[in-house]
Amino acid sequence: MRGQASRKTILAFIGPAVFGLAIVGIAPLLYALWTSLHFFNLTKLRQIEFIGLENYANVLTDEVFWQAMGRTFFLLGTALPLQIGFGLGIALVLHKPGLTILKTLTRLSLVLPMATTYAVVGLLGQVMFNQKFGVVNQLLNGADINWIGDPTNAFAMIIFWDVWQWTPFVALVLLAGLTMVPGEVEEAARLETKSWWTILRHVQLPFLIPGLVAVLILRTADTLKLFDMVFTLTRGGPGSSTEFISLMIQRVGFRGFDQGLASAQAVILLIITIVLAQIYIRVFYKEV
Template sequence: MSTRVNRRTLLAFLGPSVFALLAVGVVPLAYAVWKSFYYFNLTKLSRSEFIGLDNYATVLTSGAFWGAMGRTAMLFITAVPIQIAIGLCIALVLHRPGLTLFKTLTRLALVLPMATTYAVVGLLAQVMMNQKYGVFNQMFGWIGIDPINIIGDPTNAFIGVVFWDIWQWTPFVALVLLAGLTTVPPEIEEAARLETKSNWIVLRHVQLPFLIPSLVAVLILRTADTLKLFDMPFTMTRGGPGNATEFIAVLIERIGNRQFDIGLAAAHAIIMLAITVVLARIYISLFYKDVR
């Protein structure tokens, strides 16, 4: 009797979570996989036709796909190392003893960019980078620089997306690395500081080995975030000018919502999911040898 009651209690607690996971995760994923094998265009009368792997072949031979992948990779290569470098510096400062009030205020300040949604960041960037009335160009004017067309120039628009991505997610990296630093045994760190005055040696030989799991988590999460980055560049530039900020998620939106080719958009999404899983496994294999 007690076993039956325990099973019912377990089902009562886990049932809603399992149902929610199926509803928002497994079912949409299965539907996307299914539709990726069909020609499914909302503008056609006969909207659904099984075409096998044709959508995947179209994606992998598409110049637009590889161009968007290149821009997404460039965003990751440019922004994430800067986020890790600045985030590590912030984490090391907050990890040092003393300055309790300063640390508390800094932690509170770090939450603000993370709590701001991508779409709001994009709108904020659009206003602040306006050529006529934006704060950035007003500050340039104070030092004698003529107004710069940031959003309307392909290179400047890409740099703008990189800048705002760094602004938004460097605090997240800092807090994750700070949590990793708390796993360093205090006695080992204190002994190392007695042996050497070099902060670099302490970081390299004492702190960094304990930061590896945190760095792997940062790389995995930031890779996934970069691959699905849509709201901020879309609200900021609509993927333009031209296709300068048309990252892979923006391309998928254009194919699915503006060209109405749901099957092709689903194939793009499944390929991106596969790339994310492969990259996560590579990160773990390279940096975190204990996980197999």
């Protein structure tokens, strides 16, 4: 019978992994929880003192925190539709029959942005978007746009790189959905109508929904995680115009040295993430 194993056997198999992950994943979280209930400043380590929920109260009423949160969701709200739009376009082009070799090459080139080290994307951004000797301004007919030093432009630049890096991911997810459409169904539909839009809406869309949901949840989680690329590109600036939530927590904790406050912010971020993960599981792993 399936699943017949003694408790000891199961523990022997799964124990080491659980133990390992508990040490590096749970113990630090408990410590963060403890820190978040204290006044804990790296420059005033003698004055550590229990202050209850004061840090949480400060975070929840802190305008800067909510601004960073709003900025993060604004980035998601602008980048994700672009990623889905372009991604769907790319998936449809790749799904069209014919041109096998060219399509394989395109598919391989889609891997490049996804695999690029996030930090390197930011460094590359600095080089390509430089006002004076950047190639982007050159390609824009010698425009003299200050990308990195202007709040709006810097934000646009972050959107550009996020879209560049993650559109291929969305495209490949949606392509996987398109290939799930049974061949006969699609061919029958093509005999009925020539409009690609009708086919997309009525034949292909149902097969794309699971992929779209996965993209929505994972992109939300990844945007809340976003740090490396923005850190190397703008460090959150100019001002705080590109300071997203993870960058802000890092600044408060390591450049402002207020570990207590930063931990409270991190715990709140963690709660949001757990809710997201719950939704993800509910949608995709019913059978477990």
